[in-house]
Amino acid sequence: MADESKELGRIGFDGETPLVREPIIVKLSSFKNSKYLDIRKYYDKDGEWCPTSKGVTLHREQIRELLQIITDNTNEIEQWFN
Numbered sequence: 648m649a650d651e652s653k654e655l656g657r658i659g660f661d662g663e664t665p666l667v668r669e670p671i672i673v674k675l676s677s678f679k680n681s682k683y684l685d686i687r688k689y690y691d692k693d694g695e696w697c698p699t700s701k702g703v704t705l706h707r708e709q710i711r712e713l714l715q716i717i718t719d720n721t722n723e724i725e726q727w728f729n
Contacts (some may be wrong), residue, residue: 651682652676652685665691669699676704 652674664669669688676685703723705713717724 650676650678669701672696672698681706
């Protein structure tokens, strides 16, 4: 399997226009025969979105654990921001 990636979604964009200085792009990626979910801030460099070092790359078990934490704490998370 060659190293590859597939963009799943963007946070902080209105279409192609960023709403924040460093929007987030969520991707599925592979590296050295391992698969990951990459959640990373990006910056505009001469019209091209480039990844920053600010982000997290998760493997399968970490994704399940993160989803469980968010599911178990959705109400508390929402109350925090209200």
